[in-house]
Amino acid sequence: MAGAPGVKTYSVKEAYVTLQGEGAQTGRAAVFLRFAGCNLWSGLERDRAKAVCQFCDTDFVGTDGENGGKFRGAEALADHIEAVWREKTGDSGPKGYVVCTGGEPLLQLDAPAIDALHARGFEVGVETNGTLAAPDGLDWICVSPKANAAIVQTRGNELKLVYPQIEPEAQPERFAALQFEHFFLQPKDDNRQADNIAAAAAYCMKHPEWRLSLQTHKLIGLP
Secondary structure, three states: OOOOOOOOEEEEEEEEEEEOOOHHHOOOEEEEEEEOOOOOOOOOHHHHHHOOOOOOOOOOOOOOOOOOEEEEOHHHHHHHHHHHHHHHHOOOOOOOEEEEEOOOHHHOOOHHHHHHHHHOOOEEEEEEOOOOOOOOOOOEEEEOOOOOOOOOOOEEEEEEEEEOOOOHHHOHHHOOOOEEEEEEEEEOOOOOHHHHHHHHHHHHHHOOOOEEOOOHHHHHOOO
């Protein structure tokens, strides 16, 4: 019921079906569920220079993106994601994979939303900056640390570090002993991208516990 107490409203920037372009799940069809908001940057250019994370290339402000909006309750959110998946794939059977991202998805993603997506047959993953603890029930946890931001989520499936970050707090050596199955370096997407790719590749050659992750969706023209 509208206005009922205790019912959470989820703010979604956009939701769309594409192929996962990064990390260990590269090439897998997925619904990208992008929650609005972040705890490391407002998303406004006037605030970038003073933000904890200054290199974000994603628009996560507002709810005006593709299939974005406000959804009252976990069931409404999950129904929406199921509809997005079916419209794109025509799949009425077992569902695919939902990547919860942002901004910072753990500002909103919670156990009821995860349970509602599971009930519709989806696997549920998260891409987080690691500054907030992940709720129980997730099928995949990817942490992408940012310099000068304390990590709370120190275990999961995948650690994906944007590289290079010049701050000592964001060097790969700081994270190599954390409890993750996969460790990736992802070249920073800026005006020095070619140099960043070369630097990340050289580091992986010298430290084979790390693997190179490229944003393949950008290379092949997917969203």
